[in-house]
Amino acid sequence: MHNIRNVTGRVIYVGGNDRRCQIFEGKYPVSSGMAYNSYLIKGEVNILVDTADASIAGLFLENVQAALNGDSLNYVVVQHMEPDHSATLMSILSKYPEAKVITSPKSVPMIKQFFGNDISGRLVPAVEGEPFEAPGVTLDFINAPMVHWPEVIMTYFREEKVFFSADAFGSFGALEGRIVMDPSVYDTYVDEARRYYTNIVGKYGAQVQMALKKASAFDIEWIAPLHGYIWKDGKELILDSYGKWSTFTPEVKGVCIIAGSVYGNTLQAAEILAAEVCAAGGDAVVIDTSVKHWSYAVACAYKYSAFAIVAATNDGGIFAPAEHAVRALAAHGVKGRKAAYIDNGTWAAVAGKQITDIISGMKDVSVSENSFSIKSSLTADDLPKIRALAAEMISDP
């Protein structure tokens, strides 16, 4: 059975949830599943804005059919070619053979690569600065390269002031009944929105800034992303968060402590460091990489003004789950943070040196000289070192 909802008078939500998706994009745990949003603009001409993931193909096709209610589909806007939004494109194009494809010319070879089909004959190029006009509908496009694929476009529907923002302003997680964000629950929502942003597009902050600047030219009433809730009231909350995240501005003065420990001795150093940071007036969180996925470490490093890697040496290297997390920080563009390590070794502690090497590739991040090594377990001599490190990590630059 279809499940469609009106967003505005003419925009209908035709996407859906995959609650059984536990791992998104093959690597991100999503405990409450994923939403794949898609929208139908109705009127004299009917325009579908993006398709949906293969996992909800049946529901999606039914939703589109129900929303069309016997009318024909004239256009499909393909804002980017990532399969979570384009896997059902060919099903739509064969079901509605008269539909044309509005997309960036950069998508055309990608469509061929993914599906083997040349859609050039059905192409209406989406060009920034050249609005698409049809009876009752005007669409403006902006190019948003690397937010987060190179061919990304975002779309503004002038008549109803709806900004279709592709993957930007999205989140992990299924939609719970409502499709429009209730700003009073933003505090509980923002953590997953941050984890989504920092892991999916975080590295491309400059490109996000550029897209935000271009979008600011539109009079936006609604923001309609491809995942997570639609924004109307309170959209300044997510715009404000994006402003911080895309400029790598810390939200909290404190330390994100990323811990890696086999038997718990190194983990105890992380706990004591957290307590000392809080005692000194900062805020702290411990990510135990044995039980917490590295994507949480990435989000946490964006949120806090400093991060510390507290990790055991294993087989001449960094304890593997912690190493994965540090490399993820570097790969996801964390920059402009205070950093430190506490490593542990029973015979030759080398994790700290290797952590320092990874961090040296990060912009505006250097490793504190108060970083130090533990030998197997903490002693009373280590406590003042932890205290000094805590104080330095939350001191003003």
Ligand SMILES: Cc1cc2nc3c(=O)[nH]c(=O)nc-3n(C[C@H](O)[C@H](O)[C@H](O)COP(=O)(O)O)c2cc1C
């Ligand atoms: C599988 C394994 C490999 C280890 N390899 C090293 C090593 O190469 N060099 C070293 O100094 N310590 C090594 N250690 C010791 C740890 O670095 C650490 O001192 C010890 O596990 C206690 O800390 P923990 O309780 O946080 O695990 C190893 C420990 C384990 C379990």
Ligand SMILES: [Fe+2]
């Ligand atoms: Fe995407």
Ligand SMILES: [Fe+2]
């Ligand atoms: Fe997506």
